[in-house]
Amino acid sequence: MQEIPLTQILFVSTALFFIGMYGLFTRRNLITMLMSIELMLNSVNINFVAFNKYLFPDNLDGIFFTLFIITIAAAEAAVAIAIIINLYRSHNSIDVDDASEMKY
Amino acid sequence: MMSNYFYILWIPLLPLITFVILGLFGRKYLAGISGLIGTGSLLTSTLLSFVAAKQYFFVDGKVNGVFQKIVAFKFTWLEFSPGLSIDIGMIVDPISVMMLVVVTSVSLMVHVFSLGYMKGEERYATYFAFLSLFTFSMLGLILSSNIFQVYMFWELVGVSSFLLISYYFNKPSAVAASKKAFIVTRFADLGFLIGILILGYYGGTLDIGLLIERLTTASSTQFISITSASFLGASMLTWGLTLLFMGGAGKSAMFPLHIWLPDAMEGPTPVSALIHAATMVVAGVYLVARMFPVFSMDETALNIVTYVGAASALFAAVIACTQTDIKRVLAYSTMSQIGYMMFALGISKNGGEAGLGYMASMFHLFTHAFFKSLLFLGAGSVIHMLHSNEMRDMGGLRKIMPVTHIAFLIACLAIAGIPPFAGFFSKEEILTAAFHENKIIYGIALFTAALTSFYMFRLYFNIFWSKEAPTSNHAHIENGHNTHDTHDAHDHHGEGPWVMKLPLIILAACAVGVGFIPFSNLVTSDGKALETHIDIVFSIVPVALSVLAILLAASFYKNQNEKSDKVASALGGFYTAAHKKFYVDEVYIFMTKKIIFPFIGQPIAWADRNIVDGFMLLLAKVTLKISELIKGLQSGKVQNYAMYFFGGILALSILFIYIWK
Secondary structure, rough: OOOHHHHHHHHHHHHHHHHHHHHHHHHEEEEEEEHHHHHHHHHHHHHHHHHHHHHOOOOOHHHHHHHHHHHHHHHHHHHHHHHHHHHHHHHHHHEHHHHOOOOO | HHHHHHHHHHHHHHHHHEEEEEEHHHHHHHHHHHHHHHOOOOOOHHHHHHHHHOOOOOOOOHEEEOOOOOOOOOEEEEEEOOOOOEEEEEEEEEHHHHHHHHHHHHHHHHHHHHHHOOOOOOOOHHHHHHHHHHHHHHHHHHHEEEEHHHHHHHHHHHHHHHHHHOOOOOHHHHHHHHHHHHHHHHHHHHHHHHHHHHHHHHHHOOOOHHHHHHOOOOHHHHHHHHHHOOOOOEEEHHHHHHHHHHHHHOOOOOOOOOOOHHHHHHHHHHHHHHOOOOOOOHHHHHHHHOHHHOOOOHHHHHHHHHHHHHHHHHHHHHHHHHHHHHHHHHHHHHHHHHHHHHHHOOOOOOOOOOHHHHHHHHHHHHHHHHHHHHHHHHHHHHHHHHHEEEHHHHOOOOOOHHHHHHHHHHHHHHHHHHOOOOHHHHHHHHHHHHHHHOOHHHHHHHHHHHHHHHHHHHHHHHHHOOOOOOOOOOOOOOOOHHHHHHHHHOOOOOOOHHHHHHHHHHHHHHHHHHOOOOOOHHOOOEEEEOOOOOOHHHHHHHHHHHHHHHHHHHHOOEOOOOOOHHHHHHHHHHHHHHHHHHHHHHHHHHHHEEEEHHHHHHHHHHHHHHHHHHHHHHHHHHHHHHHHHHHOOOOOOOHHHHHHHHHHHHHHHHHOOOOHH
């Protein structure tokens, strides 16, 4: 079986990143925004793993970074959901447009 | 040597602690006993300073017949660069020990007197707190070993004087007087500061001992540089010393910076006794004496000291003859006596027989402190009873106030220089020094001495003789102490409580006794004992003049008659001018209101309002406009922020990838 070239993997990860970015900008629901951020993080993970495998197969740095990012993403999700719950308690909504008091 | 005198630290520290305690808790918790606390702590200070004086003068101050300058302790407080630092230290030498004794004992007497005089005042505790603050500052000033430290305490003394003059702050005249005192002395202190900076710059140090050592050695590099540099035709040494003297003249109320002193009499009378008679106003004399070795290197500066002192002595004595407010008479008399001390310093040389003027000046400072504070406290007793400062409300009081009468008489004899009272001895020394150094000054001094006897006995006869004793004491005159009306209930019986009589008696004893202290063995310009002797033949002239002046005053004022009015009208314009204090106040008002305010003050105010403030307002306006323009960026929407963030990253990527290769 022929090996998948690096460019195709990078294409996937770029697509994933911009899908995530699109979601982050257009959705008003905080949970969906959080999911979009996870997408962006995972596209970075794909990049790390792919570069590690194709360019420096002898090292494991990229893999380690991926593991770190997954851990941090988990922690971040916990914090973010806690914030969302608190926001819901005070505003009765998890729509970002409803929480825009912090302005000029 | 360091630790031998370490305990003198407590002498100024105790009043400071008292000030803090009374200032913080006095009015609420210690209202009743605040006077006793203040007096008690000062009593301790006084005893300590007597111990210090005994130790210094009789035990270990003298090495090989010369009194040493001992630095009790010293530490570096502010270091600007290696070699230039402001140290805090305490110096023990004959004049500082002598001043310690004077300040603490007069202050103690005034504290005791105030226990009775200020009783029932609403701000009783505050009064004692301020007195303690003043005592602390004055003691600190005396002991300072660094000229910058002197300056700091100098200002503290000014502040406490300001606070005490405006003690009756609901009286507009007292408020005006305190402002006048503060502003005039501050103006003089500007000169003092510049003088310090000049001397410090050329001398390379602010330490008094080192400064004196460097600036009195004619071969030192500092001395050569300060004398060779000149400005407007005078050397920098002359400038520095003259400006230093300007500060001293302001504090010591020398002509023409004297205008604040008579007005300062608006304060409570014990305060006048302490600050405006015995201690603070002699700070200028003390300053000149402290820096005297340097002054003695410069003929011009010494001449300025001499003539300013002599002019003030004569000028104030003439005015004192015409005033009717008893405290003002005493104020001008103080100014005149300080003029005496000043010119005595001015005609002196440093060291040896020619240093007689220095020793005489210090001696006069010492004796004057006692009899002048006695005069003020006596006047305080009279005012306490009559509620008036005006002579016309007084007369015949000798039967009602026997203790005050005798004490006042002793003080008058002392200041008039009648033997064997204290003033005689010190005045004789000054006259002797003047006779040997400068005949013009001697003439002025002699005439002033006669005038002094005249106006003091004019005061004495007007208060205690003149009329019949008032049958009713309810001679309330509105220009007196309004605030004393609270006393109405309890004080209309003679002289007041024993706490007011005791200081009078003690000070009267001092006014008789302190003249016999062998002062010339203790305080001299070079620390060596000086041989002096009262020359009977020499003394005849001044004493005879004084006695004549007293007899003249007696014939004018002992019984009410027309003689004094006739003399006054015969003198005509001169009398009016003297009565109006030679229009010095009017000149000041003209100078400030007509010249300084419109031609200097208003342009500066305009520049401040329009240029300085204008620039700042412009900055603020520009900032405001810009922020209004861009504040919409902070929309409160998270997704907008994320957009800016990614936009920023995009811009940076483009910058680094395509532009900044």
